[in-house]
Amino acid sequence: MKALVCHSYGTSENLVLENVNDLAPDKGQVLVEVFAASLNFPDTLQIQGKYQFQPPMPFTPGSEVGGIVRALGPGVSEFQVGDRVMATPSIGGMAEQVVVATSGVRKIPDNMDFKTAAGFAMVYTTSYHALKQRANIKPGETLLVLGASGGVGMAAVELGKMMGARVIAAASSDEKLDFVRQADPDELLNYGDGELKEKVKALTDDKGADVIYDPVGGNLFDQATRCINWNGRILVVGFTSGRIPEYKANLALLKGASMVGVFLGRFRKEEPVEYEKNFAELLEFYRQGKLKPIITQTFAMEEYVAAFNVFSERRVMGKVVLQIRQE
Numbered sequence: 001m002k003a004l005v006c007h008s009y010g011t012s013e014n015l016v017l018e019n020v021n022d023l024a025p026d027k028g029q030v031l032v033e034v035f036a037a038s039l040n041f042p043d044t045l046q047i048q049g050k051y052q053f054q055p056p057m058p059f060t061p062g063s064e065v066g067g068i069v070r071a072l073g074p075g076v077s078e079f080q081v082g083d084r085v086m087a088t089p090s091i092g093g094m095a096e097q098v099v100v101a102t103s104g105v106r107k108i109p110d111n112m113d114f115k116t117a118a119g120f121a122m123v124y125t126t127s128y129h130a131l132k133q134r135a136n137i138k139p140g141e142t143l144l145v146l147g148a149s150g151g152v153g154m155a156a157v158e159l160g161k162m163m164g165a166r167v168i169a170a171a172s173s174d175e176k177l178d179f180v181r182q183a184d185p186d187e188l189l190n191y192g193d194g195e196l197k198e199k200v201k202a203l204t205d206d207k208g209a210d211v212i213y214d215p216v217g218g219n220l221f222d223q224a225t226r227c228i229n230w231n232g233r234i235l236v237v238g239f240t241s242g243r244i245p246e247y248k249a250n251l252a253l254l255k256g257a258s259m260v261g262v263f264l265g266r267f268r269k270e271e272p273v274e275y276e277k278n279f280a281e282l283l284e285f286y287r288q289g290k291l292k293p294i295i296t297q298t299f300a301m302e303e304y305v306a307a308f309n310v311f312s313e314r315r316v317m318g319k320v321v322l323q324i325r326q327e
């Protein structure tokens, strides 16, 4: 089978598309024939050796796929050969086959295609956990989403609206904000000139936002801590700007505000029942048509360099997917 393989750390140009041995599922695993594999920001860090979890070399990147179960490992009874699924292997997704523990595999609704399945799990489960368990967001509260056109950001806008918040979607360009419009935010804010604080205050009667969803960090985080409402919560999701910021304790005191960490992997480990409940709810929202994931950038497997460049060149809008096989 064909797989994208990382033999040495560097940019996506270092990856090699090559023929490797077919896989066989072990105990408690299934073999998935991959139709689509999504890219996430952490994939770009992992191939450079800069992520918190680094697999041994050589490895195939890719932690989310949509495809069909083709073989069952010993002891697997909850799936059948032929099931259409979304799967979250920790690595190995950017290949024609991947083996995944059954805990990371879910059957998909009949109305969900494989590209959508590949791009669903990471962004929605992260943003739902952030808003529901970490922020405990209430209807009527103001939610500011930074990096709103990106993967987790777009999901946060959609979910925030669904949960009854007044959503301010913020991004670095008008083109990105035009894209975010599809998730129906209440306000759009362009921080492309580096200014966030005064613009948020102008949109919130000088009070600031109740909940701030921050996958970016750096300068935007610094300003966000200064335009947060009394009792506000700033959700630390990621640091795509490249700088891990520091929270000034006096600002927490003055605003009665909290900085709240969001870590999906740890949540899943520590609170598996809540995690599964969230996931089931998200799939039900999809079935009911309440969530409309948008895959904007689809690339053939051979075009992997262009797909990774969307992230390194800060051009993400929605989800970026490699089409491994036509449906």
Ligand SMILES: NC(=O)c1ccc[n+]([C@@H]2O[C@H](COP(=O)([O-])OP(=O)(O)OC[C@H]3O[C@@H](n4cnc5c(N)ncnc54)[C@H](OP(=O)(O)O)[C@@H]3O)[C@@H](O)[C@H]2O)c1
Pocket (backbone or CB within 6 Å): 039, 040, 041, 042, 122, 126, 146, 147, 148, 149, 150, 151, 152, 153, 170, 171, 172, 173, 176, 215, 216, 236, 237, 238, 239, 240, 241, 242, 262, 263, 264, 265, 311, 312, 313, 314, 316, 318
């Ligand atoms: N905590 C968790 O459990 C968890 C789970 C999933 C993902 N994450 C993290 O969340 C972050 C976002 O992931 P994602 O897959 O949604 O990424 P993404 O689609 O690339 O979106 C990231 C956004 O960050 C903004 N950004 C600001 N400075 C940037 C820069 N120098 N380079 C690239 N983007 C920049 C961009 O929006 P603008 O141009 O509009 O600023 C972009 O839309 C990552 O740090 C990821 O590791 C965390």
